[in-house]
Amino acid sequence: MSWTATVGGHSYRFGGLRDLLAKASPPRSGDVLAGCAASSAAERVAARTALADLPLTHFLDEPVVDPDTDDVTRLILDTHDAEAFAPVRSLTVGGLRDRLLAWDTDAATLSALAPGLTPEMVAAVAKLCRVADLVGIAAKTRVVTGFRTTVGLPGRLATRLQPNHPTDDPVGITASLVDGLLHGSGDAVVGINPATDRPATVRALLELIDDARQRIDAPVQSCVLTHVTTTLDLLAEGAPIDLVFQSVAGTQAANRGFGVTLDQLSEAREAALALERGIVGNQVMYFETGQGSALSADAHHGVGGPVDQQTLEARAYAVCRAFDPLLVNTVVGFIGPEYLYDGKQILRAGLEDHFCGKLLGVPMGVDVCYTNHAEADADDMDTLLVTLATAGCSFVICVPGGDDVMLAYQSLSFTDVLGVRQVLGLRPAPEFESWLASVGLLDDAGRVPPLDPGALPALTSGLGR
Structure with missing residues (x-):
């Protein structure tokens, strides 16, 4: 699957989930070294725009690493808790960010949600967050x-x-x-x-x-x-x-x-x-x-x-x-x-x-x-x-x-x-x-x-x- 988003009159195409995630990342020298970073701030904004509208369920359908050759991907898919995922199943990545930031989303809610989230979902949300968002959401999340x-x-x-x-x-x-x-x-x-x-x-x-x-x-x-x-x-x-x-x-x-x-x-x-x-x-x-x-x-x-x-x-x-x-x-x-x-x-x-x-x-x-x-x-x-x-x-x-x-x-x-x-x-x-x-x-x-x-x-x- 591919996505297209337009910023400043220019259309940007992203050829798959791993490409979309990479282009939405904040500037990072390692991604430049790997050859997957956005080529401009405008392309990064376009990727984030498309990522915000991506349904969370898509992450269960398109692994970024092939499960046939990767035991970490198999572990992620095999241990995903569908019941814990149910309250956010209908959301997009942007919708999940809004839910996490909501004042009535507390530590108990976040603990119950954790088994239903995959790493790629939370990585995607992080790419849409400012520093204050990363701090605010993490501050009300408890792991003891x-x-x-x-x-x-x-x-x-x-x-x-x-x-x-x-x-x-x-x-x-x-x-x-x-x-x-x-x-x-x-x-x-x-x-x-x-x-x-x-x-x-x-x-x-x-x-x-x-x-x-x-x-x-x-x-x-x-x-x-x-x-x-x-x-x-x-x-x-x-x-x-x-x-x-x-x-x-x-x-x-x-x-x-x-x-x-x-x-x-x-x-x-x-x-x-x-x-x-x-x-x-x-x-x-x-x-x-x-x-x-x-x-x-x-x-x-x-x-x-x-x-x-x-x-x-x-x-x-x-x-x-x-x-x-x-x-x-x-x-x-x-x-x-x-x-x-x-x-x-x-x-x-x-x-x-x-x-x-x-x-x-x-x-x-x-x-x-x-x-x-x-x-x-x-x-x-x-x-x-x-x-x-x-x-x-x-x-x-x-x-x-x-x-x-x-x-x-x-x-x-x-x-x-x-x-x-x-x-x-x-x-x-x-x-x-x-x-x-x-x-x-x-x-x-x-x-x-x-x-x-x-x-x-x-x-x-x-x-x-």
Whole structure:
């Protein structure tokens, strides 16, 4: 099927759904690289005009990636909930946007709707939204998950404490871990990107975090971000694994590039669930995604040509959703300027990812980050952080000083999150907040105060034994 729309006296033709979605996307360097971007602002407006009038049911009839060759498409179609879709079945994409923005559309309505929406539907709506729309709709969408802490509650902003080290040195990692905990970080997860994927190193890091957790009696969950096959082997050996991690993408070919299959994810989830290490819940999966991952793997082709990177990113959330995760985050500016060129594109992508994930019922966080060769800076990240916090983002990632010395990119610092929590009246996860109070890390107003170096709380003595 094709569509034609006229703007400024000129008619534009779009040769299929993937072409229409791509041309309707905001400007994005990755789509230019893939050869699917709109050639002008006028063509983009024409595509959005046609997209707004497209019935939602069309997305069920025309997959953007062939289900005969792609297990992600089959997963999307097989798990679509027709009953949940029924209240919006008669709407167009523009009509769905209006419904989502309506004042009487609340969190309960959006939660009930999530199983009836496909990734392509929510990606299409995102393309019609301004930044204020992305924030407003996401802010009233709630996805709550739990393991040892509860993540995603209203009025809360959790963090992943990321104590990476370029040589996986346990002393350096412990120093970063203590620094983060003293700043009230780590209630979403303590997550380490190991410098090496050697099983012995991964196990040692898992044991380091688990030992620290038990010494200070902190309600945190740990994760070493190794490949799922390594995790499966370590699960069989009895390693102290809380969460199973894996990077995933929106096509079967891209996931093949990550060396992962849906069957492997299912096997790992079942093995982790059997450990029953959670307290307030037992959601054991942690996924990372990012716009451009399919393109970078040359796995972005759909039915008739390339699929835009935002639509493929939304499809990755369908993979995540199928495994009932505790945490999902997009590493929004990590891949580089070939995919998101500058601060404006990173800002837009981060808000789109958060919006799409939450609408699909995924517990979304964001790594607010950029690489040093992108046209972006800390001011851009401050803008994205405050906007995401306003939009109800479940968690963000923090590293010492905002500079990840192992992965060589810029993220948020611990104090960045303390600042936005104070400005917007946000709090940590409730179980973690109670622990902070118990070790003297909250003042009478419930804030993490500046530390007195001569009087560190019981936390450090617990780790020093």
